[in-house]
Amino acid sequence: MAPFGARLTTAVSVRGPLCAGIDPHPGLLEAWGLPVDASGLERFALTCVEAMAGEIAVLKPQSAFFEAFGSRGIAVLERVVAESRDAGALVLLDVKRGDIGSTMAAYAQAYLADGSPLAADAVTLSPYLGFGSLAPALDLADRTGRGVFVLAMTSNPEGAQVQRALSDDRTIAQAMVDEAAARNAGASPLGSTGLVIGATVGDSGLDLAKLNGPILAPGLGAQGAGLAELRTVFGGALRHVLPASSRDILRHGPDVKALRAAALRVRDTLPVH
Numbered sequence: 001m002a003p004f005g006a007r008l009t010t011a012v013s014v015r016g017p018l019c020a021g022i023d024p025h026p027g028l029l030e031a032w033g034l035p036v037d038a039s040g041l042e043r044f045a046l047t048c049v050e051a052m053a054g055e056i057a058v059l060k061p062q063s064a065f066f067e068a069f070g071s072r073g074i075a076v077l078e079r080v081v082a083e084s085r086d087a088g089a090l091v092l093l094d095v096k097r098g099d100i101g102s103t104m105a106a107y108a109q110a111y112l113a114d115g116s117p118l119a120a121d122a123v124t125l126s127p128y129l130g131f132g133s134l135a136p137a138l139d140l141a142d143r144t145g146r147g148v149f150v151l152a153m154t155s156n157p158e159g160a161q162v163q164r165a166l167s168d169d170r171t172i173a174q175a176m177v178d179e180a181a182a183r184n185a186g187a188s189p190l191g192s193t194g195l196v197i198g199a200t201v202g203d204s205g206l207d208l209a210k211l212n213g214p215i216l217a218p219g220l221g222a223q224g225a226g227l228a229e230l231r232t233v234f235g236g237a238l239r240h241v242l243p244a245s246s247r248d249i250l251r252h253g254p255d256v257k258a259l260r261a262a263a264l265r266v267r268d269t270l271p272v273h
């Protein structure tokens with residue numbers, strides 16, 4: 001498989017930069033008239049796939065909402081990953097994993113190894129056991145043509161306590177940017193080590209000039225960010241940003257056409273890369 005950074009670049013050039021989340025909140029299942037159980041989860045998630053996987057560049061299932069239903073939820077997640085990819089979308093599985101290196105190797109096998117039932121195109125990772133602890137996942141992603149998005153400055157206000165703290169005259173978040181930039185150096189058209197920087201963070205103080213990798217920007221819609229916030233946060237780096245939105249799109253279901261139209265409306269307001 002070609003490297004994730006190259007596959008993402010192509011997907012965005014064809015389908016636009018939107019990353020649409022599949023977050024089966026219990027309240028959304030109810031709003032769609034579905035039971036809050038594994039059968040409702042399955043109907044919800046596969047409706048999202050039917051509506052969006054043929055049009056949107058990146059779909060981001062939020063693993064927590066599937067895990068909440070145990071093994072049946074995980075089985076639904078496996079179908080979401082496989083059927084989204086079959087329909088041409090890239091799948092970014094939002095799992096935010098992070099652990100000591102030896103355990104990280106097992107998470108890497110689960111999400112980034114060829115042939116694993118939950119293998120996605122990319123996953124989110126948490127570096128707060130140290131960026132270096134993620135090496136087994138970053139290395140396996142490189143070997144299998146997959147990608148990672150490492151949390152740098154998250155969209156929730158509590159993140160600032162850790163991520164804006166100073167260490168050696170730079171913020172912890174900037175340290176994550178610099179680590180990712182080192183992994184991406186020399187990659188063309190784009191490296192496969194991405195970052196998560198919320199669209200809600202305001203003046204981040206981050207220097208993204210050398211990142212050469214994709215940026216997932218959650219916070220569009222339900223968390224209050226719009227185009228103006230994307231411009232403020234990312235400036236010249238906007239061309240590498242995947243703005244992400246979940247609830248603000250999903251509330252337009254369960255009608256497939258209405259859901260698709262909502263996703264396309266959001267996508268078509270975003271700056272073209």
Ligand SMILES: O=c1ccn([C@@H]2O[C@H](COP(=O)(O)O)[C@@H](O)[C@H]2O)c(=O)[nH]1
Pocket residue numbers: 021023062094153154155156196197198218219220221222223244245246247248
């Ligand atoms: O910094 C972060 C990292 C991840 N997320 C995830 O994105 C979606 C946001 O959903 P909305 O409904 O659009 O608010 C959700 O899965 C989060 O876990 C984030 O919000 N911020």
